[in-house]
Amino acid sequence: MHVLVATDGSRQSHDAAKFLRKTVDPKSVTKISVVAVVSPLAAVPFATDDDSSIDEMSFRASAEKAVLGVAADFADWGPPVSTHVYGGSPAGEILKAATRFGSGLIVLASSSTRTQAVLMGSVANKVLNQASAPVLVHRPAARKKAAKKK
Amino acid sequence: MTDASQASQDSPKQTEELERAIGGPLLFFYVLGDVLGSGIYALIGVMAFTVGGAFWLSFVIGVSVALLTGFAYAELITKYPQAAGAALYTHKAFKSPPVTFLVTFCLLAATIAAAGTLARVFGGTYFESITEGTILEGMSTTAVAIIFIVTLSLLNFRGISESVWANAIMTAVETIGLAIVLLVGVLVVVNGDANFSQPFDLNDGNPAVVVLSGVALAFFAMTGFENAANIAEEVREPSKVFPKALLGGMATAGVLYMVIAFIASMVAPIEDLSKDGGEGGSLLTVVQAGPLAIPDEIFAVIALIAVTNTALVSLVAQSRIMYGMAKQGIVPRIFARTHATRRTPWVAIIFTASLVCLLLATADVDRLATVTVLFLIVVYGVVCLAALVLRRGSGVDHEHYKAPTFLLYLGVAANAAILVYTAIDDPGSLVWCGGILAIGVVMYFINRIVMKGDPQSIDPAELTG
Secondary structure, three states, X not given: OEEEEEOOOOHHHHHHHHHHHHHOOHHHOOEEEEEEEXXXXXXXXXXXXXXXXXXXXXXXXXXXXXXXXXXXXXXXXXXXXEEEEEXXXXXXXXXXXXXXXXXXXXXXXXXXXXXXXXXXXXHHHHHHHHOOOOEEEEOOOOOXXXXXXX | OOOOOOOOOOOOOXXXXXXXXXXXXXXXXXXXXXXXXXXXXXXXXXXXXXXXXXXXXXXXXXXXXXXHHHHHXXXXXXXXXXXXXXXXXXXXHHOOHHHHHHHHHHHHHHHHHHHXXXXXXXXXXXXXXXXXXXXXXXXXXXXXXXXXXXXXXXXHHHOOOOOHHHHHHHHHHHHHHHHHHHHHHHHHHHHOOOOOOHHHOOOOOOHHXXXXXXXXXXXXXXXXXXXXXXXXXXXXXXHHHHHHHHHHHHHHHHHXXXXXXXXXXXXXXXHHHOHHHHOOOOHHHHHHHOOOOOOHHHHHHHHHHHHHHHHHHHHHHHHHHHHHHHHOOOOOHHHHOOOOOOOOOHHHHHHHHHHHHHHHHHOOHHHHHHHHHHHHHHHHHHHHHHHHHOOOOOOOOOOOOOOOXXXXXXXXXXXXXHHHHHHHHOOHHHHHHHHHHHHHHHHHHHHHHHHOOOOOOOOHHHOOO
């Protein structure tokens, strides 16, 4: 099975990748494609949590760094990994890439609340509703605050 | 799109082929759409008021100067195809953080004033003609303009991620509107109703001075092309595609402007065009005076779409410039804060939108357009100069477009001339410019105190704009 892992450079997308690695048998995965999408017309074409490399950064460079970062999460796991950066609308490009690759699974992270997703849409929501392959949406773990309350 | 995943191996590999979304035709439409919406729909009345029936002559000069700058941009974008535009070129040419800051801030200020201009145009005659007889009738232009900016800012906050195709569709709508005006022109000539003397009438005064007084406004109509640098990273074969698409788009828009301006003057009486100091006249006036029975509402909606498209691009551009400056630490870092899930720079969006609203509530269309032009002229002049300065360096290791040298010199001189003339012609605008600039300088120094000194190194690739 081909697996498409989408990243926006956030920590959550690393968590999604690690979750995949933990739960799926590598023998069932033929190949992993890590995908990031740059939106040329957006206010921030590619936002990343990584702040360390401002000196040499361009939006494309950030996106490349993000896909290579997630690809590194799969190092030594087994299946071959390739990385891709596309330009356009994130959900649309992820869906197109999944069709092109013949992906059997799409993995991505989402931290939108339901209200946010309904009111403003979210990439994960759109992919979930329009994909023709199974979708794994990784949600961030419950906040520590809630646990502290008891 | 090409597939980069042909080769496979056991360890992650470098992305070998970056798939780029934009080719020549799309880039052409992007430039055309950006340029068209901002001008002719917005300012035709004000120009007729300022210059008289021969205001198309002002377009000839404004378009020519903008094209000169276009040559400099074409060279620099193909030389350094990154999304940073003017900030990058200034930084590379002059290597002085305060100069880079100043140019970037001028660009920011120009897009803020441009958004204010367009918002006021949105709330003007076009909006009035579609709300006639509804509960919205009689709403003040300022109120409509502020609601317009707030709505577009919410959209920007939500995230604009559509492909450039959405832009191409908007451009098609804008072009249909202009095609209607062209058709009106043809029909009026065929029917023998054209007034061939009015397009050659100038307001009283020295003819050269009168024509020049409209140049700043005509120049406003050509702005927007510099946004093409924002998408430089996404263009396939930029060295080949950019010069043709950028200059072609600008030239097409420029020629269309001149023809449309001539038609407007031939079809509509100058008293109607220049009603209420020009804010009451628009392309709608031209269509109404022509023989086509197109409902006002339909044409007004087309015009509103055109203005919205350009205003949205301006709003996105300003939050993007602000975000880039903050990422670089040359304005307070808080402006680089992005929303956790939307990944949009909400602090920058709120700040710039508030500035736009403040501006549009205190100045009229003519003043706002002039302020935009004053700021932009500084940027354009510096970009022409940067193109010349960067010729001296070691160059880059890839093929790029090289503009004719004399055109670059001419660009520097022409921009400087318009700057001086506009400042003399409308000294009141300098107060506005000074006020906006003061906000920037205060921000710069507050940041310096907080950061304890100059930012170590500016990476202009982050100063997108």
